[in-house]
Amino acid sequence: MSMNSTAIQQTPKSQINFEQVKKKQRMKNFSKGMLFLLPSIVLFSVFLFYPLARTIYLSFFLTDAAGATTVFVGWENYVTMFTSPIFLQSMKSTFLFVLYTVPITIIISLFLAVIANEKLKGIGFFRTIYSSTMGISVAAASVFWLYLFHPSMGPLNLLLNAIGAEGIGWLTDPSWALFAIAITTIWMNIGFTFLILLGGLQSIDSSLYESADIDGAGYFYKLRRITIPMLSPTLFFVVTVTIINAFQTFGQIDILTQGGPVNSTNLVVYSIYREAFVNYKFGSASAQAVLLFIIILLMTFLQFKFGERKVHYQ
Amino acid sequence: MTIPTGRKVIFYILLIISGFLVFAPTLMAFAMSFMSNKDIMTGSLPTSLSFDNYVRAFGQFPLLKYLLNSLIISLVIMLGQLILSSLAAYAFVFLEFKGRDLLFFVFIATMMVPFEASIIPNFHIIRDLGWIDTYPGLTVPFFAMAFGTFLLRQNFKQIPKELREASQIAGMGDFKFYLTVVLPVARTSLLTLGVYGFLTSWNMYLWPLLTTTNDNVRTVQIGLKQLQTQEQLNDWGVIMAGAVIVVIPTLILLFLGQSKLQKGLTEGALK
Numbered sequence: 244m245s246m247n248s249t250a251i252q253q254t255p256k257s258q259i260n261f262e263q264v265k266k267k268q269r270m271k272n273f274s275k276g277m278l279f280l281l282p283s284i285v286l287f288s289v290f291l292f293y294p295l296a297r298t299i300y301l302s303f304f305l306t307d308a309a310g311a312t313t314v315f316v317g318w319e320n321y322v323t324m325f326t327s328p329i330f331l332q333s334m335k336s337t338f339l340f341v342l343y344t345v346p347i348t349i350i351i352s353l354f355l356a357v358i359a360n361e362k363l364k365g366i367g368f369f370r371t372i373y374s375s376t377m378g379i380s381v382a383a384a385s386v387f388w389l390y391l392f393h394p395s396m397g398p399l400n401l402l403l404n405a406i407g408a409e410g411i412g413w414l415t416d417p418s419w420a421l422f423a424i425a426i427t428t429i430w431m432n433i434g435f436t437f438l439i440l441l442g443g444l445q446s447i448d449s450s451l452y453e454s455a456d457i458d459g460a461g462y463f464y465k466l467r468r469i470t471i472p473m474l475s476p477t478l479f480f481v482v483t484v485t486i487i488n489a490f491q492t493f494g495q496i497d498i499l500t501q502g503g504p505v506n507s508t509n510l511v512v513y514s515i516y517r518e519a520f521v522n523y524k525f526g527s528a529s530a531q532a533v534l535l536f537i538i539i540l541l542m543t544f545l546q547f548k549f550g551e552r553k554v555h556y557q
Numbered sequence: 558m559t560i561p562t563g564r565k566v567i568f569y570i571l572l573i574i575s576g577f578l579v580f581a582p583t584l585m586a587f588a589m590s591f592m593s594n595k596d597i598m599t600g601s602l603p604t605s606l607s608f609d610n611y612v613r614a615f616g617q618f619p620l621l622k623y624l625l626n627s628l629i630i631s632l633v634i635m636l637g638q639l640i641l642s643s644l645a646a647y648a649f650v651f652l653e654f655k656g657r658d659l660l661f662f663v664f665i666a667t668m669m670v671p672f673e674a675s676i677i678p679n680f681h682i683i684r685d686l687g688w689i690d691t692y693p694g695l696t697v698p699f700f701a702m703a704f705g706t707f708l709l710r711q712n713f714k715q716i717p718k719e720l721r722e723a724s725q726i727a728g729m730g731d732f733k734f735y736l737t738v739v740l741p742v743a744r745t746s747l748l749t750l751g752v753y754g755f756l757t758s759w760n761m762y763l764w765p766l767l768t769t770t771n772d773n774v775r776t777v778q779i780g781l782k783q784l785q786t787q788e789q790l791n792d793w794g795v796i797m798a799g800a801v802i803v804v805i806p807t808l809i810l811l812f813l814g815q816s817k818l819q820k821g822l823t824e825g826a827l828k
Contacts, residue, residue: 269654269655272652272653272654273654273655273656275652275654275731276648276652276653276654276657277654279644279645279647279648279652279731279735280644280645280648280660282640282641282644282645282700282701283641283642283644283645283664283700283701283702283706284660284663284701286641286697286698286700286701287663287664287667287701289682290675290679290682290697290698290701291667291670291675291701292667293678293682294675294676294677294678294679294682295670295674295675295678297675297677297678297681298674298675298677298678301677301678310677310681354575355575355579358568358571358572358575359572361560361568362560363560363565363568363569363572366572367816369572369575369576370815370816371811371812371815372576372579372580373575373576373579374811374815374819375579375580375583375808375811375812376579376583377756377811378756378804378807378808378810378811378812379583379804379807379808380759380760380762380778380803380804380807381760381762381778382760382762382778382779382781382782382800382803383586383778383781383800383801383803383804384582386586386781386785386796386797386799386800387582387583387585387586387797387800388582389785390585390586390589390793390796390797391582391585396597396598396793398585430579430582433579434811438815438818438819438822439819439822439823441819442819442820442822442823443823446823462564477823487671490671491671491672491673493673493762493763494762494763497762497766497782498782498785512673512763515673515676515677516763519676519677519680520680520767525677528677529677532673532674532675532676532677533674535671535673535674536670536671536674536675539669539671539674540669543669
């Protein structure tokens with residue numbers, strides 16, 4: 244009450260120089276807004292926008308070992324990149340890797356989320372277990388799987404031997420290594436993807452299921468006709484994140500295969516790392532980085548355009 | 558709504574089998590970290606359990622120092638992200654000024670730039686600042702965070718605008734309102750974001766690999782890589798002990814905050 248009355252009393256006075264006050268207020272608002280945003284803007288500029296611009300700039304130059312530009316070469320880094328069999332192999336591996344990891348991660352996590360969404364006793368325990376891989380770092384996960392993939396002692400090959408099959412050179416056979424990296428990655432992704440999908444499932448309005456129950460709908464009918472369509476925005480998000488993550492894969496490769504055997508696991512980020520920080524060719528490494536940036540940008544847009552039509556919004 | 562018993566049994570069987578499969582690699586690592594090397598090599602079940610592997614892992618490597626480094630770095634990044642994200646979110650929700658929508662778009666745009674695509678100049682910046690092998694070099698580049706800003710913005714939006722108007726009439730400035738009203742109201746979201754920030758920072762790999770060259774600031778993740786590459790004798794027990802030490806803090810954090818994290822991440826991601 245008292246607040247209202249003071250506000251009313253002040254009104255006539257401020258009407259006199261209304262425009263001026265408004266202008267002043269606008270300036271004040273602007274500087275205040277900037278004050279709150281300044282820390283983020285400064286850091287984004289220094290560690291994100293400037294480096295991105297600098298990457299594009301570097302991709303047109305040759306550099307010395309310290310990273311200073313020496314010779315302007317125009318598009319030559321790009322031309323070399325697209326004609327280099329090693330890099331083309333790297334691109335092929337990267338796309339194959341995305342193809343391996345994304346669908347399987349989504350299917351497994353969706354299955355886990357659906358069964359963990361039932362109202363059963365002790366379900367919290369299972370949810371914790373399924374999300375556990377999110378807490379396991381890439382270094383630790385890679386060490387776990389390094390042993391699992393071990394040619395003679397590894398449980399996977401022991402299992403194969405036990406059923407009479409021959410052991411696989413998981414990390415040494417060029418036709419298996421990428422798949423082995425994919426398995427490790429899928430396992431690591433499950434925790435996060437599961438958690439997001441479970442959250443999506445729990446936010447579905449339960450009255451939908453109740454009315455379906457009254458109509459006598461079966462379990463799989465409800466899954467197909469209610470759960471999946473209602474979950475589509477979440478699925479859409481999860482697919483995008485998994486694809487982007489797959490393009491950024493690094494740690495698993497550094498510990499498990501170092502890009503080998505015969506470059507079969509030399510995925511794009513590892514290739515950038517090797518070119519820049521092992522070979523000190525910052526120019527051509529930057530060209531690869533620009534390509535990575537463009538791919539991820541395209542993926543995001545494509546996902547958005549393609550995904551939106553199929554997505555069900557409430 | 559009750560579930561028929563037959564279906565219940567099927568669900569429990571599925572839950573248990575999947576649970577075992579998902580957790581098997583972790584369980585194996587835990588078991589191996591307590592086993593003697595002989596047991597591991599012969600592939601037998603553990604005949605004796607001991608802390609020997611842990612003693613040796615800590616003895617041969619400055620693991621304690623690595624753990625402390627990781628803890629400091631993760632906490633600093635977490636705090637930096639919380640402060641910067643909440644300040645930015647406050648501006649996007651409560652302050653009206655020219656260019657706000659443009660800046661919001663800029664924040665969205667940052668999410669489309671993968672860190673790996675700008676890592677080369679970033680490394681050079683840190684080097685030129687003399688920040689190689691320092692805590693600032695390992696933390697400051699990660700303070701600004703669009704995802705955190707969006708997550709908190711979503712939460713701040715639920716605070717009624719009238720509350721701010723009332724507090725302004727009462728003579729409370731924006732910064733004080735942010736500190737005494739907004740932050741306490743949003744503490745659950747802040748906690749979620751904090752846990753998320755800590756987890757991701759603790760698990761960071763590529764950046765510490767590039768910017769640390771000595772034990773003074775090296776993180777435990779890179780320590781584990783070293784442990785794995787330097788153990789010539791295939792001493793898997795020690796390596797697994799190291800891996801277990803690395804994952805224990807994050808697993809505990811995840812077990813404690815799983816339900817909150819799930820709610821918070823879903824909110825930030827989807828709305």
